[in-house]
Amino acid sequence: MHPRLDSAPPRERDLERRLLLHCLIAAARARDPETVVSSLLPYLEGFPLGKYNRAVAQRIEELLLSARLSSETRSALHSRFRRLRDPYMPSIDDRI
Numbered sequence: 001m002h003p004r005l006d007s008a009p010p011r012e013r014d015l016e017r018r019l020l021l022h023c024l025i026a027a028a029r030a031r032d033p034e035t036v037v038s039s040l041l042p043y044l045e046g047f048p049l050g051k052y053n054r055a056v057a058q059r060i061e062e063l064l065l066s067a068r069l070s071s072e073t074r075s076a077l078h079s080r081f082r083r084l085r086d087p088y089m090p091s092i093d094d095r096i
Helices: 010-029 035-044 053-066 071-083
Strands: none
Touching: 010 035, 035 053, 035 071, 053 071
């Protein structure tokens, strides 16, 4: 399990910021919603308890709900997203 960013050593905080920046630049360059989501997921993979997880996860959820994706693509991306998030932040639907 990864420590929270606040208690992480400076090297890990720096790595998290670099990965976040890389993912955000890749997402900004993407031309379609599928690539944007795919560009952001590595941040959640690398730092499942990172400082910016909430913002990144919210952006991914917004894209999955509003983007023009085929049902197959949406399902695949949503499954990948949930596999990353469920151990730390289960879906509200699963908790009700």
